[in-house]
Amino acid sequence: MPSRYLARVYVSLKSGYSDPEGETTARALRGLGYGVEEVRVSKVYEVVFEAEDRREAGELVEEMCRRLLTNPTKDDYAYELREME
Amino acid sequence: MPSRYLARVYVSLKSGYSDPEGETTARALRGLGYGVEEVRVSKVYEVVFEAEDRREAGELVEEMCRRLLTNPTKDDYAYELREME
Secondary structure: OOEEEEEEEEEEEOOOOOOHHHHHHHHHHHHOOOOEEEEEEEEEEEEEEEEOOHHHHHHHHHHHHHHHHOOOOOEEEEEEEEEOO | OOEEEEEEEEEEEOOOOOOHHHHHHHHHHHHOOOOEEEEEEEEEEEEEEEEOOHHHHHHHHHHHHHHHHOOOOOEEEEEEEEEOO
């Protein structure tokens, strides 16, 4: 009987990679008069999925990150995983 | 003498608003064979900026959220703020 899990996956650009959305946002904030030095934008995926147990759930999240949610060349990622009620 | 602050602003869609990017991601994960029920996508802005003190820094983050980083009609947001070295 599988259980439902919630993974929160945080995906950010590795340092050294330019972040066009962050740069545009920083420019817009400066245009509004704020003393902004830098903006970096990252993403959070909240994924609700089924797995047999916690070990399998962790393996599935890792796979989903590598295969679809992140680009291993330019992204760093981290996740939290919890079993749902 | 102003100090530098780092705000991490979490922006997510209010519940009830459909999340096209999340839906597309969920479909793609199902297409790869994962038992995914739902995906929601949110954003994190890391903003480095100057302010006179912590109180002003908090006020500036609130303003930046309302004026540019979020759409108060459809987004929820939360932030963490810390003074940088």
